[in-house]
Amino acid sequence: MNFLFEKFQKRFIIYVGAKNDMVDKLVPRGVQMDELLKFQKKIVPELVELLELRYNILKTIYYYQPIGRRMLSSILNLGERCIRNEIKFLKEAELISINNLGMFINPEGEEIIIKLKKFLYELNGLSELESDLRKYLHIKKVFVVPGDLDNDKTVLKDMGKVASDYLKTILRDDIVISITGGSSVREIADSMQKCSKYKNILILPARGGIGRNVDIQSNTIAANLAHKINANYKLLHVPDNLSYNALEAILKEKNIVDIVNKIRNSDVLIFGIGRAEEMAKRRGMPDELICEILSKGAVGEAFGHYFNDEGEIVYYTPTIGIKNQDTKNIAILIAIAGGKSKAKAIISTEIDRTESVLITDQGAAQEIVRIIKNKLDNNITE
DSSP: OHHHHHHHHHHHHHHHHOOHHHHHHHSOTTOOHHHHHHHHHHHOHHHHHHHHHHHHHHHHHHHHOSBOHHHHHHHHTOOHHHHHHHHHHHHHTTSEEEETTEEEEOHHHHHHHHHHHHHHHHHTTHHHHHHHHHHHHTOSEEEEESSOTTTOTTHHHHHHHHHHHHHHHHOOTTOEEEEOOSHHHHHHHHHOOOOOOOSSOEEEESSOBOSSOGGGSHHHHHHHHHHHTTOEEOOOOOBSSOOHHHHHHHTTSHHHHHHHHHHHTOSEEEEEOEEHHHHHHHTTOOHHHHHHHHHTTEEEEETTEEEETTSOEEEEOOOSSOOGGGGGGOSEEEEEOOSGGGHHHHHHHHTTOTTEEEEEEHHHHHHHHHHHHHHHHHHHHO
């Protein structure tokens, strides 16, 4: 068994480091690449687990460098003995360096991370998963990154990078982009590379502020993104969750009205998705109201609207900014959310949103497909 494991390990390593014109020579004649990957995953699952483990370690070091062993162990929820053994291997392979400050990724290690990411994408069938999500949710486009945000916080950085890369492909002169708050949305702005190619781009906060964490409020994220792409921006200095009387008074201000009109006529809306109960608590709602919202079947939340598992709005918070009906007139919607625990929330907010582009992770995607398939099967049997 050890001999077989070593043989497959060498072949995997060769494949990961191979250039495109070499891959055909590594694959037996008549065998498709996806068939080979599934075969190897079934025959030598230990190797797949080892690849994913080392990929996660390298990726975490890359994102948090310089980083010590204890922090690495804590982030990945792995024993220090396991971390110590793997770090020894990665150092001997010259993929990482270690000094008094901690561990760093070497250039070859960065290259391996990129290739392993692509390899795991194919190995885990993420392309097929993306296709299934498009079909089941009836949305425009889906990007799925390896991993589960519930178990690995670095997955959020991968999602942010994918989302920012997609955003770059749709930038143009005179475009208006509205953006909500949240840690997932903030990661998009943080991951965006500096760009000054386009003129007269306007970035707007899609909603007022929520909570005390300024870093993840839409005003802060809008300003950050604007600085990255050399765009103009406006701020919406209005707290979220106001009373109707307060909203009516504020909406008499011409500056506020002008910004709100621009928000509701944006070309692009970027937003996060939350679980209904969690978001209601973050908004400081009283327990009685939270119970009422949940009793109506709310499972997901996006831009202050609470959706049930059929995608119907069961409650919305009074707000100045984007409303669900406004999204029908926006050309491109970019939603970002990950983690298996958010699967129902994603379904509720994304179902039949035909112009939406979803960035999520493997954990959420697999759970979404499982939930929808079960629902379809039950409908057939009934």
